[in-house]
Amino acid sequence: MTVFEAKESVVRSYCRSFPVTFNRAKGSFLYSESGNQYIDFLAGAGSLNYGHNNDAIKQKIKDYIDSDNIIHGLDLHTSAKAEFIQTFDELILKPRDLQYKLQFCGPTGTNAVEAAIKIARKTTGRRNVFAFMGAYHGMTLGALALTGNKYHRDPSFPVSDTTFMPYPHGFMKSFDTLAYMEAVLSDPSSGVDLPAAVIVETVQAEGGVVVAPVEWLQGLRKLCDKFGIYLIIDDIQVGCYRSGDFFSFERANIKPDMVVLSKSLGGYGLPVSLLCLTEELDKNWLPGEHNGTFRGNQLAFVAATAALKFADDNNLSSLVKSNERLIAEYIDTQISVLNPQLAVRGIGMIWALDCSAFAEETTSAILNICFANGLIVERAGRNDTAIKIMPPLTTESSVLMQGLDILRDAIKVVIGE
Ligand SMILES: Cc1ncc(COP(=O)(O)O)c(C=O)c1O
Structure with missing residues (x-):
């Protein structure tokens, strides 16, 4: 054994x-x-x-460790964080005309999902969230409530305040899922509460690599605008160039209200978790209201900065x-x-x-x-x-x-x- x-x-x-x-x-x-x-x-x-x-990333990490720079910094201002923010803004946000504030969350992806749904709920005063059948958003209870797979959802777990909508997959492909969502949202007797947010993976990775069509993503953005619902893109698995572009939603030319990133953002397999959100949403947080000891792993910032430059230098x-x-x-x-x-x-x-x-x-x-x-x-x-x-x-x-x-x-x- x-x-x-x-x-x-x-x-x-x-x-x-x-x-x-x-x-x-x-x-x-x-x-x-x-x-x-x-x-x-x-x-x-x-x-x-x-x-x-x-190697390009490893050298930066080694240099950082050798310089006795800050390794653990809570959410204090550090040079590693400053360099990451500047690089992310210069290489990723500005060229795409995105003006997000950056919220560093506890080290794993699921924590950024928690933060995104919390701020959407707090801002709108609504509890319901729409997620999609086949979705995977993480294992903490808020994110688990948005995750479809029964295997992870023991009946004893308190997961609630989510309405699962059909994703354009399987037999749903022949069915206008956006029209269905619009009908549910418009019908005062649908029994479904107006959600604070819709959270979606543009490619359901754990769900079996199901790629949402561009027109569907564009329609979803329009639907969210029509009903005043925040659109959250979960790019934790298919962001960081996995789909071809840095953000997986670039192919649909849409702008989400929030984007969650983790996994490869840390460049070297180091944990970091990021919520990109509009200023309008961000201003509703109180300092420390979404807290955590390990918000912003400094080595991950160093690796993430090096990874963004590596990706840019190597096209x-x-x-x-x-x-x-x-x-x-x-x-x-x-x-x-x-x-x-x-x-x-x-x-x-x-x-x-x-x-x-x-x-x-x-x-x-x-x-x-x-x-x-x-x-x-x-x-x-x-x-x-x-x-x-x-x-x-x-x-x-x-x-x-x-x-x-x-x-x-x-x-x-x-x-x-
Ligand atoms: C799309 C997506 N969202 C969220 C998560 C959760 O991330 P983590 O496992 O880092 O909590 C995952 C993990 O596989 C994921 O693929």
């Missing part, structure tokens, strides 16, 4: 799919203690867009867009042909191979073969029926192809015709 099995809580999860002990990582590779190399198509669930131990956006074409073409020519019942969805460098037409154990069988052959790839979606391809954005094309080859060969074994 390993020390993990003996002592770590049974709540552990990813480690169950990849039962080795890792002790090294570089770029798009992870290494186990026994010296095995694995291509990483999981990327820390979207936290390692710039690769493991990225990461166009790299992702060219990798998107490579992945799409590979799947089309090498994987989809293996079985016509395999469904494919994706954008940028997040893709899903949806095996819901096959037996329940299909994805775990494919994953196990991949792992045995040196590829780490995870599942997502309803009943874990989709294989989620999410390599670091910096993955070299030869490594990308190598990983896809392993995946293709595993799919051929399990469901090839």
Whole structure:
């Protein structure tokens, strides 16, 4: 029995799919203690867009530590935070004509979601929030209330004040979900309270990589404007260039009232969580009203600043867009042909191979073969029926192809015709 099995809580999860002990990582590779190399198509669930131990970022962290600069600073003014704010404003907000105030939250994504719904509720005096079927917004109770998956919602957990609306997916695709929402909001007898906010992922990542159409996102923005509802985009997993642009909503040319970011914002896998919000909303907070000891991890600020510069210097956006074409073409020519019942969805460098037409154990069988052959790839979606391809954005094309080859060969074994 390993020390993990003996002592770590049974709540552990990813480690169950990849039962080795890792002790090294570089770029798009992870290494186990026994010296095995694995291509990483999981990327820390979207936290390692710039690769493991990225040299450009690592050097900045080392220099910062060597200078005995502030490591823990509560929300005090620090030079690391100042540099991050200036860089984020110069490289991300200003070029997109976005004028957000920046609220640093407790270290994980779910805390920024909590902050966003709290300030929307406080500002409007309304408790209800619209979330979407298939959504994943985090595990703290406020964010869990917005998360659809029953697996995480034990009936004893107090999750409330959310109305789940249909996302344009599955059989809902043939149904005008925006018209439905408008009807619900307009009908004085719908029984649904006007929400303070609508929270949406433009690509439902944990939901199985479901990409919302551009026109749908634009329609949602208009609907929110019409009814005076704040629009929150959860870009925690698909922000930071994952979809091609820094923000995933850029493709729809819309401006949300709030955006939540975390995961790869920390650049090096370090925890940081950010709520971007309009000044109109921000002015309704009282100092410290959404508090937390670890608001603003200084090393994460240093890494985040370096990561933004790295992405800018290396034109990461166009790299992702060219990798998107490579992945799409590979799947089309090498994987989809293996079985016509395999469904494919994706954008940028997040893709899903949806095996819901096959037996329940299909994805775990494919994953196990991949792992045995040196590829780490995870599942997502309803009943874990989709294989989620999410390599670091910096993955070299030869490594990308190598990983896809392993995946293709595993799919051929399990469901090839
Ligand atoms: C879209 C989205 N929102 C929120 C979260 C929660 O972030 P965290 O796990 O850092 O709390 C996640 C995590 O997977 C996510 O994918």
